[in-house]
Amino acid sequence: MSSFGNNYRVHTYGESHCKSVGCIVDGVPPGLRLTEEDIQIQLSRRRPGQSDITTARSEFDTVHLQSGTEHGVTLGTPIGLLVHNKDQRPHDYAETDLYPRPSHADYTYLAKYGLKASSGGGRASARETIGRVAAGAIAEKYLKEAFGVEIVAFVASVGKVTLPFQDEEDEVLGKEYMDLVKSVSREEVDKEITRCPHKETSKKMEEAIRAAKAKDDSLGGSVTCVIRNAPAGLGEPAFDKLEAVLAHAMLSIPSTKSFEIGSGIRGTTFPGSQHNDPFTEGVDPRTGEKTLRTTTNWSGGIQGGISNGEDIYFRVGFKPPATIAQEQPTARYDGSSGVLAAKGRHDPCVVPRAVPIVETMAAIVVMDMVLQQHARKSVASLLPPLTHLPPTMVLPGKSTVQAVVNGEDVGAVQSQKVGEE
Known part of the structure; x- marks a missing residue:
């Protein structure tokens, strides 16, 4: 349905061209200092019209807190968040009365409900993610203040252009790539128009996106995300393992097609003697106490579905945007043949704008798991x-x-x- 989470529960609403989009967030702890400015940061990173390699739709996505706070402090009651849609152009979608757009959700929504939104992608539009981002921004603030959690995502590939140091023949993942995962900041990510923090690769990605846009075409890509300082012990055996819930969250984002945790598919090509994660004595970065650490972290910070205190990192694949202005032979709803050249304003590549969506969905997952784990700890202590x-x-x-x-x-x-x- 339109809700996600158990203890930190997020319910989003709205279609691409309705009056507003937003969410209700239940489970926010009381006593958190929270203003609209705290939430706006991530919404502004997600919004359309940021550059000429994103959609030209002009929305400032200004958030309005409707409930759940007083004097800038959360009350513990549900928080209502609203963002007005202002730059609607439903007339751009007249062709969808005749054609289901190739690889889009027009036909499947009709198959499910028997009717669909008459313009845009309806609930399948990326406008729906505004509610997620707003809810995730609240979770990020709590996790940062309570645990020092940092979540940073960046673009790892666009089309066939990829970071040059992801793969090395003799290592599960290259040292440069792992160093980037360990140290990259949002400031470094946002310096580049593509949100790839490797300048040379970012330039090639930008060129590839512009070339696709010039041909009325689109490109897919991938986003890597790292969660630092997450407490050990998060994740619920056996069906709500941490990586399973992260995969659920990420693959619920529009246009996603793949998810891999830690070493991912590449790790399957190495023997256990190279892929295993031996333990060593270390220090908990949050408390300074001695603890066990792992030497390689090919597991991506999760073992047995439970966080082990290492960096949690994963990669999400996004398909090329389905709506393109290029003429495509396809069928109409009545089955007759035709040619569709879609109108409207669409991203030639979604991955630069997907970065804050991935970050905030990760925050929602970790927040939900933290609340569940601390409830367990509290009752055990009695x-x-x-x-x-x-x-x-x-x-x-x-x-x-x-x-x-x-x-x-x-x-x-x-x-x-x-x-x-």
């Missing part, structure tokens, strides 16, 4: 201490209740160490 459990069941040097809650001190409960009377 139980009396357990003793005489086998050492293999708990973390060394930790109480049993501390072990249950992933080795983090729950504060109020002073449990006995295993084996103590």
Whole structure:
């Protein structure tokens, strides 16, 4: 349907050419300082008309907080967010009365509902993602303030132009690529019109997008995203594993066609002796305490469907935008043959504008998992201490209740160490 999440629940509404789009967000903790400016940052990065390699539709996507805050602080009640559609041109879509646009959702929405929005893509339009981005911006702020979580996405490929250091013959993933994943910032990403933080590659991507646009054609591409400082222990066995929920979130974004976590498909070509992630002693960057770290992180920060405290990184593939002005032989709704040259204003390549959408959907997933994990930790802390459990069941040097809650001190409960009377 139109809702996502369990504890941090996001419900979006709106079509591409209706009066407004937006969302209701339930589960935002009380006491978070929040203003419209906090949310507007990501909406402005997503909005159309940012450059001449994106759609020419002119929308400033100004967000209006409708509920859930008072004096700039969240109340813990549902937050309503609204963005007005202003630059509608429904007359650009008269051809869709006769033709289902190739590779678009016109026909499938008719098959599902028996009718469809008369202009634009309706709910299949990227305008729907405004609600997601607004909800994700709130989640990002909470995660940053509570855990120091950083989420950065960047364009990794456009058409056949790709970052030159993604693959090396003898390594699962190249060192330059992994260094980029570890250190890249949003400021570096936004310096380039394509949102690829590698200047030479960005220039080639820009040229490829302009060439496609000049031919009334389009290009696909991919976005890499990294989540830093996410707590260990996020993810729910067995059907709501962290990577499964991330995949669900990412593949719900319009135009997505693929998802891979960590080493992805490339990792399947290496033997286990090269692909395994040995453990080593390290330091938790959030607390400064000693902890286990991994040496390579080919797993992408997730093992057994649960975060291990390393950077979580993944890659999302986007198809070429389906609506193009180039003439295409196709069938009409009545089955007769025809030629369609679609009108309207569309991105020749969606990946530069998809970057904040990927980031905010990742934030929604992590926020939902954090709330679920901390609910578990809270109720576990209320139980009396357990003793005489086998050492293999708990973390060394930790109480049993501390072990249950992933080795983090729950504060109020002073449990006995295993084996103590």
